[in-house]
Amino acid sequence: MRLPKQQTGFSLIAAIFLVAVIGLLLLVLSRTIVVQDRGSFLSVMTNRAYFAARAGLEWGAANSLAGSCGTQTLNIEGMTVNVQCNPSIGVSEGGVTYNIYNLTSTASSGSKATATLVSRTLVGQVTDAPAP
Secondary structure: OOOOHHHOOHHHHHHHHHHHHHHHHHHHHHHHHHHHHHHHHHHHHHHHHHHHHHHHHHHHHHHHHOOOOOEEEEEEOOEEEEEEEEEOOOEEEOOEEEOEEEEEEEEEEOOOOOOOOEEEEEEEEEEOOOOO
């Protein structure tokens, strides 16, 4: 049986449509995977920045109690950590004089240009007051 001329080529249009739909689905899937991968990367780097800032804060506390209070830049596991120590005026309480040190630790990595910048800042205080 011969098909009329109006019906020839219909399967070609359906095949092209099907290939286009599958190609679009693959494009959306690959884009979703890339976005999830970048999100996972930034999540890990954010956690690393937090712990690097925390290490910088602890380092600054130890140095300030040892008598060295100032601004230092550290490199911890690829993170740039800026630690600032600002001593307060001596506090006198009950005949005892002691100092309070204000610490700020900022850890950062990456750049804005590549959308990989992560940064965490922690603030703390430490004192050389004697234990009660």
